[in-house]
Amino acid sequence: MARGRLQIYLGAAPGVGKTYTMLEEGQRLRAAGSDVVAGFVEAHGRRPTAAMAEGIETVERRALTHRGVSFTEMDLDAVLARRPQVALVDELAHTNVPGTRNAKRWQDVEELLDAGIDVVTTVNVQHLESLNDVVMQITGVRQRETLPDEVARRAGQIELVDLPPEALRRRLVHGDIYAPDRIEAALTHYFRVGNLIALRELALLWLADRVEEGLQRYRAEHGIAAPWETRERILVALTGGPEGETLIRRAARITARTPGSELLALHVVPADGLATTDPAALDRQRRLVESLGGGYHQTTGDDVVASLMDFARAENVTQIVLGASRRGRLGMMLAPGVGHRTVRASGPVDVHVVTHEEAAGTGRPVRLPRPGGSRGTGPRRFWAALTGAVLLLPVLTVAMAALRDRLDLSTVLVV
Structure with a gap:
């Protein structure tokens, strides 16, 4: 029946x-x-x-x-x-x-x-x-x-x-x-x-x-993966780092300016179960999210970006808030960061990359100039250094070529 x-x-x-x-x-x-x-x-x-x-x-x-x-x-x-x-x-x-x-x-x-x-x-x-x-x-x-x-x-x-x-x-x-x-x-x-x-x-x-x-x-x-913007859902990605509270508050302000929107937070735990963040810091961030009316979630995965986007599609997220990378320029050149990869994978989902004190290049102390002027890099020193760099390499090359019978390869590389 x-x-x-x-x-x-x-x-x-x-x-x-x-x-x-x-x-x-x-x-x-x-x-x-x-x-x-x-x-x-x-x-x-x-x-x-x-x-x-x-x-x-x-x-x-x-x-x-x-x-x-x-x-x-x-x-x-x-x-x-x-x-x-x-x-x-x-x-x-x-x-x-x-x-x-x-x-x-x-x-x-x-x-x-x-x-x-x-x-x-x-x-x-x-x-x-x-x-x-x-x-x-x-x-x-x-x-x-x-x-x-x-x-x-x-x-x-x-x-x-x-x-x-x-x-x-x-x-x-x-x-x-x-x-x-x-x-x-x-x-x-x-x-x-x-x-x-x-x-x-x-x-x-x-x-x-x-x-x-x-x-x-x-x-x-019906297997619909693309988000339908029937309601704004703002997702903040948390690594457990000290920048987390800044990101949560930024996402909460975006949510507050959009009536009827929803605040979500996500932390991706490595699939091997090894803790890479401070549990106490994550707990503080969870409590902050909940105090601002949001929902805190955790998921497991080896690929942070893939896990983040899977969650975003499942929850019909329309905006993602990420922190600016804490890696230096060399690291960014060697491999794209989470932010860059998320932007490429986000499709119709808007991605906000938020600067913070922990971001590379933003948290370094600022040195004030010494009284009487700086003895650092002025225009004259810059051009002198550039000229020296241009001339030094060919001079070293000629010198090493002349001494190649007396020096082995390892010595040349050290020089």
């Missing part, structure tokens, strides 16, 4: 109309010929919501008593026995009354999905487990009912139900959300404009991450 499909309407805040939208979808499916039932719908006394539910078959709720108080919950067994094509189940994060088979409503929904029943449901962003502490900081209210993020992420479809803060506050004032005696307190506390803006942004960012997962999956399934 094929597993049912889960569709979630994610509310940015209470009262945005997610239950109404769920019922509207139910009516659309019903008009298209699907067998739709309301397993559990909470209208909260809102007349437009109750009117939208008219015509949809409702499975009678199960009555329970807990500590002398009567409650009603979705009758899971009755819905399973009815076996509709689609079940409408409100408030996915709800905690069931003790005495029901499952502790949480999302567990009831899992049973419906396992039975091959499609489920359309609702949840507010403040009930997502990963955002619980953030919502507490914003609103001052701890949400007791939470939903594991992985449950929501498994949904086949998630749609955001949202309203501008002022429009939502007008609905609240008109009595469309809470009873009159709760309106004033709600306006001055939970439903403050700043709170609603923050909750709205949380919902958009969470949903954007979920969409990004789908995009990454699509690219992997």
Whole structure:
């Protein structure tokens, strides 16, 4: 039996109309010929919501008593026995009354999905487990009912139900959300404009991450290696050297100037497992990355550039931040450095090469001229040295040729 499909309407805040939208979808499916039932719908006394539910078959709720108080919950067994094509189940994060088979409503929904029943449901962003502490900081209210993020992420479809803060506050004032005696307190506390803006942004960012997962999956399934610049991702490459903190802060500034962008850091560990950097330095850099809101990663590989580019393609990175080479000019002439090779391999990915105190030629102490002028390289000394160099080589060549019968090759080479 094929597993049912889960569709979630994610509310940015209470009262945005997610239950109404769920019922509207139910009516659309019903008009298209699907067998739709309301397993559990909470209208909260809102007349437009109750009117939208008219015509949809409702499975009678199960009555329970807990500590002398009567409650009603979705009758899971009755819905399973009815076996509709689609079940409408409100408030996915709800905690069931003790005495029901499952502790949480999302567990009831899992049973419906396992039975091959499609489920359309609702949840507010403040009930997502990963955002619980953030919502507490914003609103001052701890949400007791939470939903594991992985449950929501498994949904086949998630749609955001949202309203501008002022429009939502007008609905609240008109009595469309809470009873009159709760309106004033709600306006001055939970439903403050700043709170609603923050909750709205949380919902958009969470949903954007979920969409990004789908995009990454699509690219992997279709073998798409080139980055798609749907979102700026700035990757800073760390060697564990002392320049790392400079690079991290530079990358963080680039990230801060690009709204919605993401900061990543990567350290490539040699495949042989031999440590070539100070673990304490790397740990400090990791903590700095995380304090700036970024993510720290490590990967293993013999070729630093290949490992760096493999990670960049896998994460859809759009910009890379590298430190200028610490090698001297001779070393750069003998073999191209990581920066040069990364630029050549980067393709459409932008590469920033950042100078720092440890870069070759930039960290040397500057000597001040001695009082009375320098005795170093002036124009006269330069031309004298150049003339001497030009004349010395042929003179030595003539002298060595004249003495070739008395000197062996090793002596000539030393001279």
